[in-house]
Amino acid sequence: MAGLLAVSLLAAAPSFVFWNRQGVxxxxxxxxxxxxxxxxxxxxxxxxxxxxxVLAAFGAGCALYAKLLAVWILGPAxxxxxxxxxxxxxxxxxxxxxxxxxxxxxxxxxxxxxLAAGLLPLLPFLFFNLxxxxxLQRVTGNLTRSYYGVNNLDLLGNLxxxxxxxxxxxxxxxxxxxxxxxxxxxxxxxxxAMILAAFLWxxxxxxxxxxxxxxxxxxxxxxxxxxxxxxxxxxxHPLLAGLVALAGAHLWTERxxxxxxxxxxxxxxxxxxxxxxxxxxLSASLAYHRDLSRSGGLxxxxxxxxxxxxxxxxxxxxxxxVLDWGMEATVRYLTAGTVRPIEIFGYERLDAPDDGFALRLxxxxxxxxxxxLLRAPGSEVFQGRREAFFTQAQLTGRTPHLERTxxxxxxTPLFELWRVQ
Numbered sequence: 001m002a003g004l005l006a007v008s009l010l011a012a013a014p015s016f017v018f019w020n021r022q023g024v025x026x027x028x029x030x031x032x033x034x035x036x037x038x039x040x041x042x043x044x045x046x047x048x049x050x051x052x053x054v055l056a057a058f059g060a061g062c063a064l065y066a067k068l069l070a071v072w073i074l075g076p077a078x079x080x081x082x083x084x085x086x087x088x089x090x091x092x093x094x095x096x097x098x099x100x101x102x103x104x105x106x107x108x109x110x111x112x113x114x115l116a117a118g119l120l121p122l123l124p125f126l127f128f129n130l131x132x133x134x135x136l137q138r139v140t141g142n143l144t145r146s147y148y149g150v151n152n153l154d155l156l157g158n159l160x161x162x163x164x165x166x167x168x169x170x171x172x173x174x175x176x177x178x179x180x181x182x183x184x185x186x187x188x189x190x191x192x193a194m195i196l197a198a199f200l201w202x203x204x205x206x207x208x209x210x211x212x213x214x215x216x217x218x219x220x221x222x223x224x225x226x227x228x229x230x231x232x233x234x235x236x237h238p239l240l241a242g243l244v245a246l247a248g249a250h251l252w253t254e255r256x257x258x259x260x261x262x263x264x265x266x267x268x269x270x271x272x273x274x275x276x277x278x279x280x281x282l283s284a285s286l287a288y289h290r291d292l293s294r295s296g297g298l299x300x301x302x303x304x305x306x307x308x309x310x311x312x313x314x315x316x317x318x319x320x321x322v323l324d325w326g327m328e329a330t331v332r333y334l335t336a337g338t339v340r341p342i343e344i345f346g347y348e349r350l351d352a353p354d355d356g357f358a359l360r361l362x363x364x365x366x367x368x369x370x371x372x373l374l375r376a377p378g379s380e381v382f383q384g385r386r387e388a389f390f391t392q393a394q395l396t397g398r399t400p401h402l403e404r405t406x407x408x409x410x411x412t413p414l415f416e417l418w419r420v421q
Contacts, residue, residue, distance in 0.1 A: 001252065005274070006245035010238060012281035014172030014182065014288055019234040022301075026234040033063035034070045035238055038077055045081070048104035050113070057118035065121045068135070069221075069232060073239065076216035080209065138225055148227040148350070158222040165230045166218065169237050172284050174230055179295030182287040184280035190273050191244045198247035198254075206250055210243045248274065296409040299379070300326050304406040304414045308373075309334035311404065311417070320417070321364050321372045323389055325381040327415060341373065345385045352384040361392050365420055372420070376405065376413035393420050 010016040019026045037059030044052035060078075063070035085106070119126070129135050144152055151157065168174050170191055173183035199207050217236050224232075252270055296303040308327070312320060313335045320341050322328050328341040344361060348354040364370050374386055393400050398420045406415040 002242070002245045002249035005248050006238075006242045008274075008278060009241045009244060009281075012278050012285060013170075013187075013237070013241070014175060014184075014281065014285045015169045015234070015237055016241075017285050018175055018178070018288065019231070019237075026231045027067040028234060030063050030066040030070050030235060031238060033059045033066060034073055034235065037063060037074060041077070041081060044104060045084075050107075050110040053104075053106075053110060054113050054117045057114040058121065061118040061121035065125055067235075069235060072217045072220040072235060073213065075220070076213055080213065142225040146224050146226055150224055150227055152223045155222045158228060161228050162218055162221055165228070165233055166236075166240070168230060169233050169240070172281065175288055177298040177301040178288045179291035179298060180287065182284040182291075184277065184284050186280055187277055190277050191240070194244055194247040194251065194273070198250045201251065202254055203247065203250040207243065207246055210239065210246060214239050214243060294409075298408060298412075299414070302408045302414055304408055305330045306334060308406045308415050308417075309339065311406075312339045317371050317417075319370075321361075321370055323361075323372055323385045324375045326375070327373050345382050347382075350382055353382075353388045357385070357388060358392055361389065362396065365393060365396055365398060368419075368421055370420070371403070372400075372418040374416045374418060376416055379414055389418075 020028050020031075022028070037056045040052045040056035040059060044050070044056060060070070060074050063074060125135070138147075142152070146152060167188045170187040171183040171185060172187075173181045175181070195207065195211070199211075214236065217239065221228075221232055221236075248270060251266065305327075309331045312318070312331060318339050320331075320339070322341045322343045323345050325345070328343045331339050331341050342364075344357070344364070346354045346357050346360075364372075372389065374389065375381065377386070380386060390400055401419050401421060402416060403419050404417045405413045406417075407413050
């Protein structure tokens, strides 16, 4: 019952529906690998079959390779599993509950196979860091203050932001770029009420570990190398839905010690709460679809990206020079790799070009056949590249010409295609 309820809550939720249509924006490949790893680890605990632990390790490796923030769940889950196994091993046999799960055997051979399975998907990541130390430098360079300026030492200041995002994920009112905002205002209240009621009504043992795993995930998210993006919580949303589903299933099946009016009305209360939740979620999701069909998406989520990709592909512009963020991956994907944009804007600084930008740009300015992709004024992400482009062109005696502008459906300019002669 809990599984069916969790799937239903996710299938209707705007956060789950739209995040899982956005691909690399939330790196949604992380989700099936992360939760698949947890599932296989639980199967190993229940059955003792070693292949499930190996599959769990392989899934964990794939999840971490897809996006390192999978460690927010996999790290605490691994520690909890290790602590449980150690506790079972050290506990005297005479005090072990005969009805409790027994710790499965972890032979040296199984441990080695598990380690190998976990490292296998991470080999490209490990080789990359052996050569460049890129990830290590990024993490260590952002320990106290992130790339986007988040103070990682201000945990108490970051906590309200993250807790507010948990509520927003349940409400679903964060997809402004679809063309409107719609919310299920009842979802956070219903979730809190169901979890609290189940916890107080004999569900501490059932909900304790999932609740602890969710809490540790939120705590881990207080530290970031980028920003406190709400999209990070695409990873935690299924866990939150699963926790609510466990609470709902417990409240449905657990009988009170004595017959009471509460026992009689409980199924109706639960059914009513879940129907209201699902209907409000469905209403918000459908409203977002209507907004999207009208607006075509806003800003970086606009269908202007399709027009840009189409123009480049069918006009033989296979290697445009990209001077800002947000165009390269989209164009490459939408053109099935037939257009391969070249990013030269540099990621070192957000506020201004790095020292090597002018040199990189100068090499391309020598070829009059090159075209350049810029973001329209006011929509820049990496500042100063636009101005540096015009300045460098003038210094070399060349004149930039705007060839085409790509806009949202409401006419707002987003991307520009330039030539230099």
